[in-house]
Amino acid sequence: MKILLAAFKQETSSFNPARMPYEMFSVLFGDELLALRGSNTEIAGALDVFDGRSDIDTVPLYSASSVSGGPVADEDLNRLMDELLTAVRNNGPADGMLMVFHGAMAGETEVDPEGHVLTEIRNILGDVPIVTTFDLHGIITDRLIEQSDIMVPFHTYPHIDMYETGQRGARNLLALLDGPVKPTVARIALPMLVRGDELITKTGRFGRAIRWCREIENSKGGLGSGVYIGNPFTDVPDLRSNVIVFTDNDPKRARDEAERIARYMWDNRHHFTAPLVSIRDAIRLAEKTDGLTVFSDAADATSSGASGDSNAILKGLFEHGYTGRALLPIVDPPAVEAAFQAGVGATLTLPIGGAIDKTRFSPVECEGYVKLLTDGAYTTGTGTSGHAGNTAVLVTDTYSIMATTRPVSIMDRKVFEARGLDPRDFDLVVCKSPNGFRVHYEEIAARIVPVDAPGSTSANLNSLPYTQCPRPMFPLDNDAEM
């Protein structure tokens, strides 16, 4: 049996004014996907499952993935979709396909690129099994459900089960091919956007809903099941949470299970919000802490799609006169350029911050010593390649600023360590991430503080200028109802 395998992943923050270009995507064609073996990715997990079957001929087609960011520029999105669909056309017909999505990608005008490409793939391949995988932040449209035989989302937050999700997707596809399996689906849409610590699946209330989904998947007749909470920063007409359960020829059970999980999520909605600490109070807490304090700047989280150029906390530290050793990342192409012009060992005064999201941030003057200059390439904690672009480490009296040209996820410590910066050497580290950083910092941090700073991915959802999101929606409106 011939199985096609492809990935098409990006997560958009509509409130990031930058457009994401083609060049920000890591694009792999054909057998280049095999290089992902051994990484914590869906493709690696799927390849390992298919490899275990001598009767399966796996044809890797195409993979486009990038860090989160602003909407994908129209021309670039068209090019990416065209490359994927051309690869499907050139390699069909096939007996089945596994398609890996994030689910929260948006273009400047196309609000559902995944739904578009999946519909086209269905037109090309016809009535063969197609299984799709998603990040649990995926935004699920009707056509994604209609065109997927089975959908399989992540079951962890922070996400650590990319490889396992690829395996689960591959096993669901094999079940369809081996038959007889007749998927029946129930979807309950919930008008709620969620944030906060209770989403951490290992410790929070969300974990209970996910455990039920796992139990369904592991039970006889249970297929792909999950809670898709959507990315609250992708301002599109289908933004909401969804519970989706697939069963084998048992629509009533799918409905009952989905309703039970959806009711639980809705009843706990007030727990799925994020209490935040003002910058001033957060700095005071850091001063009082013996050991490392980590600030979670979720509002400028590059991993959620923000621009990464916020200097709000840096300004706060200057204003407060914080004297501890602080490590702060920032996306700032002009500052990097200036540092490269000046060279290692130079001292220069330059504006920092506000290079991209100019309506939210304005530069602050800063005198810095150019400690290090690099090309920004490194290996992330998941084993994939990170591309920060030209990167400069600028040192003021006690602050180290890691300025990058491109946005990168500030989650695992490798992003700092690759520039000779060990977070353990600091009193304060800023992570531009809502939660993903925690697993990497909990063992070294004395205190973690979620800071209320401005930004295009603020957990304070009421601060964001929604125009497309359906209303009423919790927590934006008081009158949202399940």
Ligand SMILES: [Zn+2]
């Ligand atoms: Zn996610």
